[in-house]
Amino acid sequence: MILTQLPPEFEAARPVLDTITAAGYEAYFVGGCVRDTILGKPLHDVDIATSAFPAEVKALFKRTVDTGIEHGTVMILDHGTGYETTTFRTESSYQDYRRPDSVTFVRSLQQDLQRRDFTINALAMKTSGEVVDLFDGLADLKAGVLRAVGVAEDRFHEDALRMMRAIRFASQLDFDIESTTERAIQDNAALLSKIAVERTRVEWEKLLTGQAPKRGLAALLATDLYRYMPKMADQRAALVTLCDLPDWQLPDTASAWTLMAWLTGCRERQQISRLLKAWKTSNELIMHVEAASHALAALKAYGRLTARENFDVGHTALKTANQVATLLGFGQSQAELDQAYSALPIHDKHELAVNGGDLLRAGLVTPGPAMGQILAACLAAVINGKVKNERAELLDFARMVADSKSD
Ligand SMILES: Nc1ccn([C@@H]2O[C@H](COP(=O)(O)OP(=O)(O)OP(=O)(O)O)[C@@H](O)[C@H]2O)c(=O)n1
16 A cells, blocks of 8 residues: 555655655654554554664754653654654564663664564554564454554563553544454453553543544453453443433543442542542643532432532533533533523632631731631622622621621
């Protein structure tokens, strides 16, 4: 196969490959960028593979960065873009590829391609547009099939994360997993527990936000791989529920986690936080999912949020909650929810027209816990529309609260 038109990202990288080939080495686009080009999908990065050894690559370019020199990767900087360029290599264990002793540099493209995970990821392309397809990856791309390169068991033993990747690609690309490859996942599923949680999480998030998540989930169930994911061993029923819902898609990781928290019965803050901590997500995401889960419960129970709930949850988490509620069959009109949110008198506690200093100057309170309580009462009164967010009115209100406290 020869592609007559290369994507602009490849055109931009052409001088880099030309420099390497002019020096007598081989250079190719490889991996995901070739797969996505042939599928006509947008590219996130351009990876280059070469027969030149790292020192040889560095000698050819003015500006390079040793981003992963011990496993053969040098970043070539060209007109403000960085190109990860990796020497052809073989490795005894992909998982440990950061260990220099597991990597062997070679001059052969074939050896480099045969250590890759799936046939559709083992394609290389020259700047002429010619595709090097040593493992029938093109046929698999066309048929929509994920097939391990060579012996599937061996590929999964080199890196057990590849089992998650297979299932993630099934969802992202809407592909089938070929039966021998799927069987090998089933037989080796337990190896996943040895993989760093962060790596598994990335694949899980991509699976849930892919275009055909039900396909990925069905494979996860069929192979039992889910049993080796954090906190998922006894969640078969939750996954079956997801598979049985009418077609759905998730826009982002926040909605994916909110959905997972809901389906696995995590309603309390602590439960949600425990789930997400087991997956080592960021604290920011945990807070977002806690807020969205709170909103989701309100949408389920009442179809709406109180002003106070709207204020506490915030607009972003409210949107996440409604996306998940829609998927679960109890979504509300987003426009109406937006309107109710916009109608709040204030959207942030810093917008309150009085602060602690104002209360002190008005002689209403001395510094201490009472001040916090009075400010909280002011905030609640404004949010609930009982008092206008105006200084004079709020000071009157604060005085009333202070008096009632001293009674
Ligand atoms: N566990 C892995 C990870 C990656 N690869 C190889 O390295 C390439 C680049 O990997 P990566 O950038 O992680 O994934 P992509 O396939 O490019 O997919 P995406 O960018 O969508 O994650 C893959 O195509 C594949 O050839 C592999 O063999 N085994």
